[in-house]
Amino acid sequence: MIIDYIDQIIMFCAGVWVTAVGFGYLPLPGKAAAQPPWVTVAAGHFKWMGPLLLVIAVALAIAR
Known part of the structure; x- marks a missing residue:
């Protein structure tokens, strides 16, 4: 039963993270001063990518 949904569970956990x-509840891994500028720009897109991952994970779980 749980094995059937392992892909959706992993996607859901990644979406939560x-x-x-993206919204600043958790820091990016690593030291902030040592990160290249593109990492900060990419993390700004996490605000829409995270919820999208959550919606996809739930939709795939329901479709099964």
């Missing part, structure tokens, strides 16, 4: 990083 990406959303939390």
